Amino acid sequence: MIDGLAAASIACALVAGVACLLQTWRDRAVGVGLLATAGVVEAVLLAQVIAAIVVVAGGSHADQPVNFVLYLVASVVALPVGVWWSLGDRSRWGSGVLGIACLAVAIIVVRLGQVWESTGG
Amino acid sequence: MDETRPAGSAERGRGASRTASGPGRILVTVYAIFAVAACSRSAVQISTEFDHARVAYLLSAFAAVVYVVATVALARPGAAWQRVAVAACATELVGVLAVGTASVVDSAAFPDQAVWSNYGSGYLLIPVILPVLGLTWLRRTGRRAGG
Numbered sequence: 215m216i217d218g219l220a221a222a223s224i225a226c227a228l229v230a231g232v233a234c235l236l237q238t239w240r241d242r243a244v245g246v247g248l249l250a251t252a253g254v255v256e257a258v259l260l261a262q263v264i265a266a267i268v269v270v271a272g273g274s275h276a277d278q279p280v281n282f283v284l285y286l287v288a289s290v291v292a293l294p295v296g297v298w299w300s301l302g303d304r305s306r307w308g309s310g311v312l313g314i315a316c317l318a319v320a321i322i323v324v325r326l327g328q329v330w331e332s333t334g335g
Numbered sequence: 336m337d338e339t340r341p342a343g344s345a346e347r348g349r350g351a352s353r354t355a356s357g358p359g360r361i362l363v364t365v366y367a368i369f370a371v372a373a374c375s376r377s378a379v380q381i382s383t384e385f386d387h388a389r390v391a392y393l394l395s396a397f398a399a400v401v402y403v404v405a406t407v408a409l410a411r412p413g414a415a416w417q418r419v420a421v422a423a424c425a426t427e428l429v430g431v432l433a434v435g436t437a438s439v440v441d442s443a444a445f446p447d448q449a450v451w452s453n454y455g456s457g458y459l460l461i462p463v464i465l466p467v468l469g470l471t472w473l474r475r476t477g478r479r480a481g482g
Contacts, residue, residue: 280383284375296364303360310361318368 216269219262220327223289226255227320234313237306244300244308252312255319256293262323263290278329285326292319352412353476354420359409362472365465366406369458373399373450388445394434395449398462401427405469421473428466431455435463 230251237248266286276282296315300308355363377395385392401423408420435454438445445452455462 280379284379288371288375299360299364299367303356305357307357307360310358311364314361314364314368 216262216265217327219258219265220323223255223258223262224320224323226258227316227323230255231313231316231320234309234316237309238313239306241306242309243304243306244297244312248309248312249297252293252297252316255316256290259290259293259319259323276330281329282326285322285329289319289322289326292322352410352416354417354473355410355412359472359476362465362469363406363409365461366402366409366469369450369461369465370399370402370406373402376450391445391449391452394430394451398427398430398434398450401430409469409473417473417477421470421477424466424469424473427462428470431462431466 230248233251234244234248237244263286266282270276292315296312296318300311300315302308303311353359373395377392377399380387380392381396405420405423405427408416408423431451431454434449434451438449438452450458451462454460
């Protein structure tokens, strides 16, 4: 795995998640700003998927291949689904949904790194 | 287009799920995350290393099913789904308390972190908090429907 991309996607997802929860706290619905932020996070995640495919095609492989693929798929599917579900409620709670989705993405990418290089656990 | 829009939105308003609006929308989100996580985890465990810890993995699979039912029931409108959601959340609460206690008493039977072992401590204790929030929310929305 490319550590730089993983770190970048975790950082982006956390920043986006905090921004969403801040908007929830301020009683703001999901707007263009949050959608653009989610788009940036998704772009970094897609770059990570491409990088992972390149690395695997180059001969490296994950310590837990099945889990790695599942987490990789989950990392790019989570935000689109989260955006769709958040837009169903045009209130502060929509922003909350997107915030939870972003935090979930951060956890997924952390787990992605763990199943790529599992140190005995 | 414009003529059909008011009717469409009114219909959506009638069909909207009370339990999946407002804070309930976040509840459904967290339930959905747990449903997906528990399903894929137990599918991998049962298909690759079932003999490693049969009881723990079957309990994980059961937990996964409960999360799926709870997610769908909370997201859907109607009194019937409301009752299904209450049953699912109650099952979840009983399950997480029973499995949590069992895993503390007999930790050998739960070698891997299953979703409900140690009261969900491997998942930030969300598994034990979630059904309590779910039941509280269902009580509130149910009462509003009655009154």
